[in-house]
Amino acid sequence: MSTLESPVRNIVTVFGTRPEAIKLFPLVHTLEADERFDSRVLVTGQHRGMLDQVLEIAGVTPHHDLDVMQPNQSLDALTARLLTGIGSVLDTEQPDWVVVQGDTATAMCGALAAYYRKIPVCHVEAGLRSGDIYHPWPEEVNRKVIGSFAALHAAPTDTSAAALHRENVDPAIVHVTGNTVIDALHWITAKVEAEPSLAWDLADVEERFAGKRIIGVTSHRRENFGDGMRNIAGAIKRLAAREDVALIFPVHLNPNVRAIMNAELEGLDNVALLEPLDYPHFARLLDICTLMLTDSGGVQEEAPALGKPVLVMRETTERPEGVEAGTAKLVGTDEDTIVREVERLLDDESAYLAMAKAHNPFGDGKSAARIADLLAR
Missing domain, CATH: 3.40.50.2000 (Glycogen Phosphorylase B;)
Known part of the structure; x- marks a missing residue:
């Protein structure tokens, strides 16, 4: 490798629910196909059956699976299992970046485990705020926790970027990328059309x-x-x-x-x-x-x-x-x-x-490529 070439970035993408899987599989596909990255996938199994359905249809094979879900599990018990389980995987993988998405307990614990190890966090779908910590609950606070220390905020819209600016997040690390859910919807629509x-x-x-x-x-x-x-x-x-x-x-x-x-x-x-x-x-x-x-x-x-x-x-x-x-x-x-x-x-x-007929403000289907380019920088 010449001295002018960038080193390969080791990325661990963490998710555990069906919505996270849908919104992150386009990015996982993009990272896996890009020689600038060594991509690893950690799933927590926060939603078991619904998560596995998306993994199968999207062709994503996790490198690590914590399988944390238990019947009638309290939020604090789930949080404890997530934090220690994700932390153990990060100790093994030693990534350059951890990628999380959205507002779940998995996302918050994945980001927090990375922060405890001084690993920079990329927050996909950053900056969403309702202004009420109990609606949605506990998702609003999960997002605010991640937003307080993420090193890269992939905000889906100008509105979400502005919310981060109001919280005094450095504008240099906030980027409007669109929402990867539109990438995913375009992908699955084409796949169903080809395979009814x-x-x-x-x-x-x-x-x-x-x-x-x-x-x-x-x-x-x-x-x-x-x-x-x-x-x-x-x-x-x-x-x-x-x-x-x-x-x-x-x-x-x-x-x-x-x-x-x-x-x-x-x-x-x-x-x-x-x-x-x-x-x-x-x-x-x-x-x-x-x-x-x-x-x-x-x-x-x-x-x-x-x-x-x-x-x-x-x-x-x-x-x-x-x-x-x-x-x-x-x-x-x-x-x-x-x-x-x-x-x-x-x-x-x-x-x-x-x-x-109103204009959809959430993206154009090219968000994953934008996020990959930001991680490569």
């Missing part, structure tokens, strides 16, 4: 609801457990009474979600309660739906890329860009409000088109 069988398991539901307008539903946020979930179930039941509407709801594995949704919605003619969908099938749901009703963060970014309005069943969002652009609207968990806002989009074509 990857999403054929929705065919029966599509046939059952032929001629109806599909509302896709996802709900899993901790802050909605209890009354929030019951209100969401009540709104779905009322919407399902419309003859022109059907709701497809992949129900999260968390028992706080399943117990309520199964009790309230099972057996309704216009509601399909499904097991969690793998990534190709979820992309298919986004494609066939009229709108998405969700408390998820990622759906707020993905659905607008396919021209689908998003009604967000939360009081706040760390993705205000979508609300400002008009692709998303906060509706909270009040039953009457949810029903009113869904029916407004169903019955008012101008209101629907205003959201469906």
Whole structure:
């Protein structure tokens, strides 16, 4: 190697949940194909089955798997296992950089374990803020912890970069890259188009609801457990009474979600309660739906890329860009409000088109390449 050539950078990418895997596999692919990097993947198994589905479809084979998840595990127990497990792998790998994504316990512990070893951290999807430490909980604080010491902030939008600037993060280490979730969506859409069988398991539901307008539903946020979930179930039941509407709801594995949704919605003619969908099938749901009703963060970014309005069943969002652009609207968990806002989009074509045709602010599908170039510097 000549003295002018840069050394190969050893990168450990850490993730453990389905959303992290979706948003990081484009970067993992990019790093693995780039001779400037020696790329290693550490998964924690924070979401086991849902994580493995993404790894398989994306063709990612982890070098390390902590398999930390246990039934009814408390956040502090999970955090302790993550921190010590990730730390042990970092002691073995001795990387030049640790890459984490988003706001999970895995991301926070991966960053903290790296910080304890003075390994620089690249935070993908940095700078998202709701302004309320309990909404989303505990994700808002997880992001703030990582943001306090990351050495490279890959902010998806100008809004997220501005949030970091307000927290006195050095502008020299904040870069607007777009969101890798759009890279992933483009990749899976092309893959399903080339291999339609990857999403054929929705065919029966599509046939059952032929001629109806599909509302896709996802709900899993901790802050909605209890009354929030019951209100969401009540709104779905009322919407399902419309003859022109059907709701497809992949129900999260968390028992706080399943117990309520199964009790309230099972057996309704216009509601399909499904097991969690793998990534190709979820992309298919986004494609066939009229709108998405969700408390998820990622759906707020993905659905607008396919021209689908998003009604967000939360009081706040760390993705205000979508609300400002008009692709998303906060509706909270009040039953009457949810029903009113869904029916407004169903019955008012101008209101629907205003959201469906609004510009998606979250990226152009080239984010992973930008982040790789930043790491190489």
